[in-house]
Amino acid sequence: MNGSETTVLSVENLDITYTVDKKKIPAVRDVSFNIKAGETFGLVGESGSGKSTVAYSIMQYLASNGEISKGRILFCGEDLTKFGYKDLLKIRGKEMALVPQDPLTSLNPSHKVGDQVAEVLKIHTTLSDLEIKKRVIGIFEEVHIPMAEMSVDKYPHQISGGQQQRVLIAMAFCTNPKLLVMDEPTTGLDVTTQARILSLINKMKVKYNTAVLYITHDMGVVKNLCDRVAIIYAGEIVDEGNVEEVFENPAHPYTKSLMECIPSTFEDEDTKLKTIKGFLPNLGGFISSCIFAPRCKYVQKQCNEKIPPILNLSKTAKVKCFFKTLPKIEDEVLEKS
Numbered sequence: 001m002n003g004s005e006t007t008v009l010s011v012e013n014l015d016i017t018y019t020v021d022k023k024k025i026p027a028v029r030d031v032s033f034n035i036k037a038g039e040t041f042g043l044v045g046e047s048g049s050g051k052s053t054v055a056y057s058i059m060q061y062l063a064s065n066g067e068i069s070k071g072r073i074l075f076c077g078e079d080l081t082k083f084g085y086k087d088l089l090k091i092r093g094k095e096m097a098l099v100p101q102d103p104l105t106s107l108n109p110s111h112k113v114g115d116q117v118a119e120v121l122k123i124h125t126t127l128s129d130l131e132i133k134k135r136v137i138g139i140f141e142e143v144h145i146p147m148a149e150m151s152v153d154k155y156p157h158q159i160s161g162g163q164q165q166r167v168l169i170a171m172a173f174c175t176n177p178k179l180l181v182m183d184e185p186t187t188g189l190d191v192t193t194q195a196r197i198l199s200l201i202n203k204m205k206v207k208y209n210t211a212v213l214y215i216t217h218d219m220g221v222v223k224n225l226c227d228r229v230a231i232i233y234a235g236e237i238v239d240e241g242n243v244e245e246v247f248e249n250p251a252h253p254y255t256k257s258l259m260e261c262i263p264s265t266f267e268d269e270d271t272k273l274k275t276i277k278g279f280l281p282n283l284g285g286f287i288s289s290c291i292f293a294p295r296c297k298y299v300q301k302q303c304n305e306k307i308p309p310i311l312n313l314s315k316t317a318k319v320k321c322f323f324k325t326l327p328k329i330e331d332e333v334l335e336k337s
């Protein structure tokens with residue numbers, strides 16, 4: 001992270017519900033975090049934990065049955081939840097950009113990749129056509145797309161998956177956005193391509209001082225790429241801190257379990273989260289207790305009776321749990337679970 005202390009994104013007490021068959025599903029609850037310029041913030045959680053819901057709510061791209069029912073999303077101090085459609089059009093793709101999980105669903109198969117990046121510049125800048133053409137080739141070179149001058153004229157299916165991801169990264173960075181939201185952008189890529197893309201994201205972030213929200217299942221990526229990390233479980237952030245803090249001293253029982261599930265060396269190819277025992281809860285009903293209690297090895301009576309508080313562990317770390325120090329439990333229980 002560089003020296004800038006400007007907070008670019010501030011998510012405050014966010015609740016998001018989806019309506020299905022007239023029933024409200026509280027998919028995200030009381031989520032808060034900040035990201036500063038030049039900082040990479042990792043959001044980690046198992047499938048269905050609400051990562052994309054958070055990402056799409058920031059971009060104001062929630063599905064039509066999704067709704068922000070509480071909270072604010074401040075982008076450079078302004079509440080995006082109050083923005084009208086026209087205001088959003090001005091900043092989406094320019095001031096803040098999204099790199100989605102699947103490049104092929106995001107790239108238009110019938111348009112040349114260079115034209116797709118040019119389109120973003122046409123909408124958001126006053127550059128002439130010639131300047132745009134040069135800029136597109138320049139940014140293709142920056143993201144190491146081979147033979148940039150020729151590649152701009154290719155269609156998405158004519159380039160590799162890694163190159164498609166680079167096109168999306170080029171598209172996201174081409175307007176020098178203040179905030180970049182990346183929703184598992186390297187899923188499905190081989191380890192070498194993934195490493196190259198991560199190094200590219202890092203370089204671009206440093207160059208442009210971008211605030212990055214990086215969503216992943218992969219703890220190895222978090223360790224290598226992120227400055228801070230939040231662990232999301234069933235729609236709630238349960239643990240947050242600097243990457244070193246969370247890795248050295250995982251505070252929440254869920255984070256502890258996640259850490260126990262990853263290989264000891266991050267040189268291993270497979271640093272993805274292994275599943276831990278049990279399942280995410282059904283979010284249909286009213287939540288009045290610790291959401292993780294049914295899977296928690298350290299569960300106590302109060303965990304099933306009340307929602308836990310958020311405890312500050314340091315200036316930078318907090319945990320949503322009744323305990324700063326987890327209660328002692330029998331070794332036998334630990335082994336069995």
Ligand code: ATP
Nearest residue numbers: 018020027046047048049050051052053054063065
């Ligand atoms: P993954 O890692 O699989 O991408 P995720 O953490 O991104 O998962 P979300 O896609 O945000 O999870 O989903 C969070 C919860 O909201 C899940 O229970 C999911 O089934 C539900 N959900 C997501 N989109 C909708 C929708 N449009 N309508 C109803 N429920 C939804």
Ligand code: MG
Nearest residue numbers: 051052053183
């Ligand atoms: Mg997702």
